[in-house]
Amino acid sequence: MAACTVSNYLVTLVDVGLALYESIGIDREIGYKALYPLIRGTVENLKHMDTKEALTGPIARGDIATVKAHLDAVSDERIEDFYRFLGQATVQMAKQKSGTDKSKLGKLEELLSDEVKS
Known part of the structure; x- marks a missing residue:
C-alpha cells in the first residue's frame, strides 16, 4: 500500500x-x-533530507493569502476537497518542521478545515 x-x-x-x-x-x-x-x-x-525539512511552498511558509487565493480560485468541488485534504496533512507535517510559524499554521488549519467551505 x-x-x-x-x-x-x-x-x-x-x-x-x-x-x-x-x-x-x-x-x-x-x-x-x-x-x-x-x-x-x-x-x-x-x-x-527528511520529508518535513524537504517541505516547501505556501503552507510551509505560513502564507495564508496564497492558500486562500488557491481556494477562492478553484471551481471544481472535488479539486477543492482534494486540496483541502492534502493541505490539512501538509499543515500537520509543517508543524514538525523547524522554523515554522505555529500561529500561522493554526490559521491555515482553520482555513483548510471542511467547516470553512462556502
Missing part, C-alpha cells in the same frame, strides 16, 4: 496539476515542462 500510494498517486498529483493548468488555458505539454523541474527538485530534496 505504501508503494502504491507514493508511486501511483504521485502520477495522479501530476495529472491533477496538469488539469489545473488546462483549466486556465495552459496546454498539458507546456504545463508539464513547468511542473517537471519542481517535481525533480522535490525528489532531489527528499533524497537528501
